[in-house]
Amino acid sequence: MAYVDDFPTDARIVRWNMLVAFTALGIGGLFGMIQGLHRTGYFRGFVSSADYYTVLTGHGVLLALVFTTFALCGLFTWGVTRSLDRPLPSARFAMTWFGLMLVGAVMAAVTILGGLVPQMPLNADVLYTFYAPMKAHPAFYAGLALFIVGSWLAGVDWFRTYWRWRGDNPDQRIPLQTFMALTTMLMWYISSAGVAVEVLVFLLPWSLGLIQQVDPLLTRTLFWYFGHPVVYFWLMPAYFIWYTVLPKLSGGRLFSDPLARVVFVLFLLLSTPVGFHHQYVDPGIPEGFKFIAMTNTMFLLLPSLLTAFTVVASMEHGARQRGGEGRLGWLRELPWDEPAFAGCALAGLMFAAGGFSGMINAGMNINYLIHNTLWVPGHFHLTVGTASALTFMAAGYWLFPQITGNRLRFRSLATIQPYVWFIGMTLMSNAMHRAGLAGIPRRTAEPQYDSITFQGVVGGVSEMRLQIAIGGTILFLGLVLFLIVIFGTWLGGSGNDSLRVNGAIPAPLSGPEHSPRILDNLKLWTAVAILLIVLAYGLPLSAMISDGLFAPGSPPIPV
Ligand code: HEM
Ligand SMILES: [Cu+2]
Numbered sequence: 001m002a003y004v005d006d007f008p009t010d011a012r013i014v015r016w017n018m019l020v021a022f023t024a025l026g027i028g029g030l031f032g033m034i035q036g037l038h039r040t041g042y043f044r045g046f047v048s049s050a051d052y053y054t055v056l057t058g059h060g061v062l063l064a065l066v067f068t069t070f071a072l073c074g075l076f077t078w079g080v081t082r083s084l085d086r087p088l089p090s091a092r093f094a095m096t097w098f099g100l101m102l103v104g105a106v107m108a109a110v111t112i113l114g115g116l117v118p119q120m121p122l123n124a125d126v127l128y129t130f131y132a133p134m135k136a137h138p139a140f141y142a143g144l145a146l147f148i149v150g151s152w153l154a155g156v157d158w159f160r161t162y163w164r165w166r167g168d169n170p171d172q173r174i175p176l177q178t179f180m181a182l183t184t185m186l187m188w189y190i191s192s193a194g195v196a197v198e199v200l201v202f203l204l205p206w207s208l209g210l211i212q213q214v215d216p217l218l219t220r221t222l223f224w225y226f227g228h229p230v231v232y233f234w235l236m237p238a239y240f241i242w243y244t245v246l247p248k249l250s251g252g253r254l255f256s257d258p259l260a261r262v263v264f265v266l267f268l269l270l271s272t273p274v275g276f277h278h279q280y281v282d283p284g285i286p287e288g289f290k291f292i293a294m295t296n297t298m299f300l301l302l303p304s305l306l307t308a309f310t311v312v313a314s315m316e317h318g319a320r321q322r323g324g325e326g327r328l329g330w331l332r333e334l335p336w337d338e339p340a341f342a343g344c345a346l347a348g349l350m351f352a353a354g355g356f357s358g359m360i361n362a363g364m365n366i367n368y369l370i371h372n373t374l375w376v377p378g379h380f381h382l383t384v385g386t387a388s389a390l391t392f393m394a395a396g397y398w399l400f401p402q403i404t405g406n407r408l409r410f411r412s413l414a415t416i417q418p419y420v421w422f423i424g425m426t427l428m429s430n431a432m433h434r435a436g437l438a439g440i441p442r443r444t445a446e447p448q449y450d451s452i453t454f455q456g457v458v459g460g461v462s463e464m465r466l467q468i469a470i471g472g473t474i475l476f477l478g479l480v481l482f483l484i485v486i487f488g489t490w491l492g493g494s495g496n497d498s499l500r501v502n503g504a505i506p507a508p509l510s511g512p513e514h515s516p517r518i519l520d521n522l523k524l525w526t527a528v529a530i531l532l533i534v535l536a537y538g539l540p541l542s543a544m545i546s547d548g549l550f551a552p553g554s555p556p557i558p559v
Pocket of ligand 1: 028029030031032033035036056057059060063064067068127128129377381384385386389441442443444445468471472473475476479
């Protein structure tokens with residue numbers, strides 16, 4: 001029996017979320033390729049120099065916000081209902097949050113793309129970080145607000161399902177996948193409150209003309225209060241797949257359920273009190289608080305290192321079950337020709353590289369070297385752009401047959417797709433990192449300044465630009481392969497007769513009974529998380545608002 005037979009309504013909800021996610025991925029990826037080509041200086045025909053920022057905003061919003069959040073909603077709806085073995089309480093409620101998110105996302109996207117059509121009054125060239133003094137059309141902020149509220153209601157839906165299950169099972173440990181979804185959502189409620197205040201109290205009224213000015217430092221701080229934890233909102237669903245699906249795909253079982261719980265609790269505690277590490281160069285924030293943020297950030301490496309250990313141990317266990325031997329010889333026994341496995345494993349490998357460049361970003365002193373250069377997109381295309389994106393694609397290969405009842409189509413394309421993405425990203429990200437070291441700025445259509453020449457540290461500047469463009473084109477090709485497989489599987493229905501995916505997930509080697517019950521005390525961890533935030537943010541925030549909520553203000557930069 002596939003998931004779709006047990007939970008037909010929920011399967012539809014998962015399907016729709018994933019399809020919106022992958023559509024956003026397709027459009028956003030096309031914009032990415034255009035950017036890479038534009039920056040070479042040779043292929044400028046696609047968009048004008050000014051429109052570059054419209055495209056860049058579309059790329060960032062569609063990929064970093066829309067694609068990731070819909071994918072998360074699809075994966076968590078599947079994980080919660082599967083692990084609790086009960087459907088969401090009400091299809092109507094589920095369609096409400098899905099609808100709110102969709103309407104919000106479409107409003108934001110249409111407002112951004114309106115910038116490409118001179119006759120339309122809409123525009124929002126404010127980049128996906130959208131902070132003042134850049135100002136967008138009110139429809140953009142209203143769309144964002146709907147989108148965030150929709151995501152909150154999605155979390156309510158998973159909590160409701162969990163509470164009902166709890167009523168029937170008062171003494172059981174929370175099933176792991178549900179535990180992961182709930183801790184992620186608690187983190188999301190705490191952190192997205194910051195961006196909700198930023199949008200609803202400041203940016204939307206300002207863009208409607210109801211207030212004349214906003215305080216850029218305060219609104220930036222509110223943004224980054226949310227802007228770091230949001231990266232865990234992208235990553236935790238990838239971890240969720242690595243912990244619960246990847247061991248099975250490797251032919252084994254999860255090494256340790258308790259370690260997985262510890263990791264998710266650590267993310268809940270530490271994701272938010274670190275946001276100042278995005279503001280190292282902002283004046284007006286005391287250096288000591290930047291230092292605290294840096295220290296917390298370094299602690300945040302711990303859950304990722306624990307994950308690397310647990311996931312690799314599970315993979316090794318799987319490979320040895322399949323007859324793998326030797327210190328590293330077992331690696332050969334892993335199913336590298338299985339697209340879902342290869343996608344997750346390559347995503348994890350790239351994430352390790354992203355972790356290293358992330359440590360450079362996080363260091364208060366070396367951050368100055370790479371701040372606002374192409375190094376930064378070089379870094380996060382390894383993390384969100386691959387660790388999350390490629391894992392979500394891989395999860396799609398595994399999940400689509402289960403949620404549609406159809407066999408995976410174009411399997412040979414699916415088999416090579418993760419490798420195509422891996423090669424494209426290796427080229428693009430490597431060149432972006434090096435270009436950043438040469439001082440080439442990010443978010444700049446044509447980075448040529450009078451009397452400044454960029455010196456390549458290794459290789460030349462035009463070589464790096466070319467490598468970014470070639471890597472970006474290969475990535476887009478990888479994306480097209482993926483979309484052919486997924487939409488082919490969805491539309492090319494062959495019925496339920498020959499499903500090749502076995503959706504069962506085996507029990508871990510070490511189960512939840514090996515950990516103290518306090519790990520499941522979500523109220524306690526939420527309280528500790530809030531306490532840490534008060535310590536990290538209380539004083540600097542109160543200093544920022546002590547001179548008035550809207551002052552010192554700043555005139556808008558019209559876009
Ligand atoms: C086809 C694959 C992709 C290509 C070719 C691509 C290319 C690029 C390029 C060249 C930039 C830098 C532009 C600049 O700073 O001037 C960029 C920025 C960015 N990319 Fe990608 N990218 C791809 C996929 C992704 C994915 C999958 C994600 C996230 C899930 C992502 C998220 C971002 C974000 C958030 C930015 C920063 C936008 C900003 O600075 O406002 N990209 N991308
Ligand atoms: Cu961060």
